[in-house]
Amino acid sequence: MALSSPSQADTLTVRLGYEPRDRGLFVVALTHRSAEGPNNERLEFLGDSVLNLLLSERLYREFPVATEGDLSRLRARLVSEEPLAEIAQDMQLGELLLLGSGELKTGGFRRQSILADAFEALCGALYLDGGLEAVRDKVMPLFEAKIAALPEPATLKDAKTRLQEYLQANGRPLPLYIVKRTSGEPHAQIFLVSCSVPHLHVETEGEGPSRRRAEQVAAQAALNALGNPS
């Protein structure tokens, strides 16, 4: 693979200041599924886990008294498509992507999802080539500005907490969550949960892969029904 692979991979590793052992991995990381040859989807799967761990560790150390719920919410702000695509744009990853002619014509190199996926794939390639430390060294600095801009954990609240606090502040009884139905295979269950707010005539439902997630969805729907009180 190394002999015929495009020079974009070299540009990429030079930009990162990284000397690859297997530059073929970086060719694959830059290859969108619309192009020929092995594409970056499997590396994206791996790179997503790599980023998740490094950011989890960084937040664990950065916020020593944050709860695990706060840490999850902070991490979600860093690993979603938008921030990853922004970092990919900052490193001008788009111009290095190998895209099929269809995606090229329609400007696929500027699409947020394609950029975010390629960035994750790059993390996967770095991990396989140089281990966790290579990703920590080369990629984590790109997140520093976003980590510095994170809100204080105490200001982050999930939907159930916000609903409860709103009702308490208004002297109302607490909402009632009831599991209405579970479906799906044992390893992929889906929970349907209702949330009723007594006296306010609000009853909503939420579905999710766990009871807790379904309750959050139902609580958010109740907050929506109540006009999203702050």
Added chain:
Amino acid sequence: MALSSPSQADTLTVRLGYEPRDRGLFVVALTHRSAEGPNNERLEFLGDSVLNLLLSERLYREFPVATEGDLSRLRARLVSEEPLAEIAQDMQLGELLLLGSGELKTGGFRRQSILADAFEALCGALYLDGGLEAVRDKVMPLFEAKIAALPEPATLKDAKTRLQEYLQANGRPLPLYIVKRTSGEPHAQIFLVSCSVPHLHVETEGEGPSRRRAEQVAAQAALNALGNPS
């Protein structure tokens, strides 16, 4: 912390054949939130990411031609509560847990979720104490039997694929997915998607944190409505 910490942590590290630098981390990993002192919830947050990465890497290497969707589905079978609790049981983690008196009385040390969470916290402690390699050495062997028992990737299919194949096999038109509503903050959107199966009078809805996830939930609901054809 080291002087007053319970001896369960020593039993745990001896069982693992691991010499800790900071045994206090292992005390925390064993401490359920019902007990006094720092509990294992933050370590669980970190350990979840550690396990996710190591199992992603293992599956990436084990199944070199599996798609990223197959890899995700295989991983989900290893990191859900049930398999983690089984592994925790195999290593008799329950008897080492530090629980509050309420959980002790009600047999909390046998509860699947408490065991799975403590196992993840143990992975977090090992990672902080000895790096990724410590977790790879001491924990990954515990997954080998479960990895060997995984189905062939090609036999795994998600709900949308199963629904589509069922309809095609019966000469029916494909289902129609429509985003009915999005709600929530930009960084935590909730999608409500409908799935209609023409001519079969089935219309279901699904909610999720992405359009794709919501479609899967709606497709699973449609499969349920059709009597779960195989």
